[in-house]
Amino acid sequence: MRIDIPHPWPRTEADAIAIQDRLRALVDRAGPGPQDPRLVAGLDVAYAEGSDRVAAAVVVLDARTLEVVERATAVGEATFPYVPGLFAFRELPVLVEALSRLQTVPELLLCDGQGLAHPRRFGLACHLGVLTGIPAAGVAKTTFVGGYDAAALDPRRGAGAPLVDAGETVGRALRTRDGVKPVYVSTGHGIDLDTACRHVLALAPKYRLPQTTRLADRLSRDVLRAHATG
DNA sequence: GCGACAG
DNA sequence: ATCTTGTCGC
Numbered sequence: 279m280r281i282d283i284p285h286p287w288p289r290t291e292a293d294a295i296a297i298q299d300r301l302r303a304l305v306d307r308a309g310p311g312p313q314d315p316r317l318v319a320g321l322d323v324a325y326a327e328g329s330d331r332v333a334a335a336v337v338v339l340d341a342r343t344l345e346v347v348e349r350a351t352a353v354g355e356a357t358f359p360y361v362p363g364l365f366a367f368r369e370l371p372v373l374v375e376a377l378s379r380l381q382t383v384p385e386l387l388l389c390d391g392q393g394l395a396h397p398r399r400f401g402l403a404c405h406l407g408v409l410t411g412i413p414a415a416g417v418a419k420t421t422f423v424g425g426y427d428a429a430a431l432d433p434r435r436g437a438g439a440p441l442v443d444a445g446e447t448v449g450r451a452l453r454t455r456d457g458v459k460p461v462y463v464s465t466g467h468g469i470d471l472d473t474a475c476r477h478v479l480a481l482a483p484k485y486r487l488p489q490t491t492r493l494a495d496r497l498s499r500d501v502l503r504a505h506a507t508g
Numbered sequence: 509g510c511g512a513c514a515g
Numbered sequence: 516a517t518c519t520t521g522t523c524g525c
Contacts, residue, residue, distance in 0.1 A: 323515075325516045332516095360516075362513040369515075391514045401514070422514045462514090515516050 279383055281374050281410055287357060287367075294364045298400040304408045307394065311413040311469025312385045315341050318481065319384035320490025321376070321406070323369045324498035326506065330356040333505060334372040335497035337490060338384050341480065344489050351501045352376035362422070365391060366402040370409075377410065386469065386477060387414035388490045393466035395424045395441050395449035407467020414466030415474035416449075417491055421462050426451045433457045436479060450475055454482040461486060 285301070288294035318341045323334045332355065338348040352375035358367035369391075393403030393416035401422070407414030424441030428451070431439040435456050441449040441464070449464030452475050461482075463475050481488035487495075 323516085325515080327517055360515070362515090365514050396514080416514080418514055420514065 279378060279380060279410075281378050283370070283374065283409060291361060291364060294358070294367050295398070298398050298405070301405065301408050302398065302400045305400070305404050306407075306468045307465055307470075309413070309465070309468060309470035309473055311473045313473065315385035315477070317341070317347060317382055317384045318386045318388060318477065318490055319380075320388050320488065320492075320494040321373055322390045322491060322494035322498045323372060324495070324502040325356070326502060331502065331505070332356050332369070332372050333498045333502035334369070334376040335494045335501060336373070336376045336380060337493040337497055338380065338382055339481070339490055339493070341477070344481065344483075346493065348380060348382050349497060350376045350379040351497060352379065353501060353505050363397050366405040369402065370405060373406065374409065384412060387412050387466070388478070388481070388488060389414060389416045389466060390418070390491055390495070392416045392418050392422050392462070393449070393464035395422055395443070395462060395464035397423050399448065401464065401466070403464065403466025413468035415469055415478070416464045416466050417478055417488060418462040418464075419487070421451070424448045424462075431460065438475060447471075452478060454479060454488075455486050458486050
């Protein structure tokens with residue numbers, strides 16, 4: 279698939295923020311998104327320590343069997359420093375490159391990070407969703423913006439509590455394993471929160487993180503290591 | 509003003 | 516994100 283980045287690459291934080299503020303209007307928060315998708319993709323990026331080298335991985339799974347359908351990777355240089363809130367500008371280029379090498383077209387993109395649960399409501403999952411036009415959601419390991427009542431969150435798998443920021447529900451703390459810290463799901467583009475959480479839960483039958491994320495994480499690290507070694 | 513801050 | 520051994524538990 280071909281993916282166009284409809285904006286010049288920012289060099290400053292102000293430029294990056296301006297891009298987010300502009301693209302935010304293109305986000306579809308309503309969904310509902312795919313109800314019974316077959317192809318779901320997980321995306322992640324691994325970083326090297328002493329350099330700006332980054333490796334991205336996309337793993338497409340059959341949502342019903344959780345079997346791997348396709349994998350694609352890309353290696354490159356980080357084009358932006360890590361700045362909380364501008365995280366997408368660091369990972370987007372290499373992720374888009376990996377996505378473009380895919381032969382199949384996923385029905386849903388699950389990103390490692392936030393969607394709407396972002397200070398300007400435009401996290402990585404929103405950005406990737408708008409760029410590709412594919413429904414996308416973010417699954418983060420920690421919260422960024424949006425608090426929730428941890429004490430009131432039922433300890434059982436499947437339980438959820440709204441993430442509220444500035445009076446707005448921006449995502450959900452979702453328990454994927456009994457008694458284990460939840461993951462933080464937020465809509466990216468073209469899917470509603472309930473649907474996104476349903477898929478995340480189905481993709482995480484055994485571990486805290488969905489299988490999409492776990493496989494993409496492992497693959498990106500393997501590729502980075504292989505590239506460093508030769 | 510100060511601290512915290514997705515990966 | 517990455518650096519890192521063992522260890523407790525199912």
